[in-house]
Amino acid sequence: MPSFAKKTDSKSEIEQVRMADTFESGSAGEVLESLKQEARGRAKAILQNELPEFIRHISDLLKQAEDDEASPLWKGHLESGAFKEKNVHLTAPPRVAQDGQDHFSSNGIQQQQEGSDACTCASNCNKSPGLKESSIPLGRCWQHSPPSNAVCNRLMDLLQGEGQKGLALALVLQRWLRLEVPTIEDAFVLTAGGNFGVGVQSQAMAHIKQFWSTTNNIRRYGEDNYYPSRAKLETTWCEYPNIENFAAAIATLDRNFAAGARIELETLISQSLYMLNVLQNNWAKVHDPKNKGDNEKANVLY
Numbered sequence: 297m298p299s300f301a302k303k304t305d306s307k308s309e310i311e312q313v314r315m316a317d318t319f320e321s322g323s324a325g326e327v328l329e330s331l332k333q334e335a336r337g338r339a340k341a342i343l344q345n346e347l348p349e350f351i352r353h354i355s356d357l358l359k360q361a362e363d364d365e366a367s368p369l370w371k372g373h374l375e376s377g378a379f380k381e382k383n384v385h386l387t388a389p390p391r392v393a394q395d396g397q398d399h400f401s402s403n404g405i406q407q408q409q410e411g412s413d414a415c416t417c418a419s420n421c422n423k424s425p426g427l428k429e430s431s432i433p434l435g436r437c438w439q440h441s442p443p444s445n446a447v448c449n450r451l452m453d454l455l456q457g458e459g460q461k462g463l464a465l466a467l468v469l470q471r472w473l474r475l476e477v478p479t480i481e482d483a484f485v486l487t488a489g490g491n492f493g494v495g496v497q498s499q500a501m502a503h504i505k506q507f508w509s510t511t512n513n514i515r516r517y518g519e520d521n522y523y524p525s526r527a528k529l530e531t532t533w534c535e536y537p538n539i540e541n542f543a544a545a546i547a548t549l550d551r552n553f554a555a556g557a558r559i560e561l562e563t564l565i566s567q568s569l570y571m572l573n574v575l576q577n578n579w580a581k582v583h584d585p586k587n588k589g590d591n592e593k594a595n596v597l598y
Contacts, residue, residue, distance in 0.1 A: 339472035368451040384543040459515025466508035496581035
């Protein structure tokens, strides 16, 4: 009969890999501790100085813009310039052929090849700041375009710059607080025992994530919506240049973007202050969820 007995390895037993000692040696612990201390130092500097200064800076931008016409946040821009429908026009650059001759016939109308849908606007469109009623193109007008709104462009630069600053602060605070979370076993004991230090940390992290989301939205504000929407209106207007409502649509879009930018910055101030207030009022539980400090204050969520 065949034998079912376990065969023995006559040479040597296979060495078993032990996982219990994975973190007893190696550089994992050293890297974690080093980055944890670095994150603590950065977080302390942010919460003590950089975040309050950032909030004050955004608030000052909005206050100064009330009377500063040079600021892209000045409300008066909405009542003048490219924000007014009457100032939004299709414009065309001078077009000169390779032989140095212009593309206009003796009667002032741009020459058009048979079967072509090229622009047939009058020659004075190259000299005037915008198309007049007498020079509205009769066909597709791909050589024309409405100029961009210079104030909105400056405003976009401002939003992206401030959004990037806030986003950098939020990312550092997220890393720091994640490294402060205690072990899962301790967290379970703390929560089950009525000491909700870990719960306070979770709520603090939620506020930091909201701050991150707000700053990221400001950084991308307009990039995902304003510019694509305006470009679509401009392209369609060039295709159908005799439709007057495109000027009003573009002016309205510009005003909505400028007004919305102020709202986004106001929201950033509110969210930043709320986060800072929660962290300060519950600091004992945020940085010490195991409650080694003041027991009476640490058990209260403000």
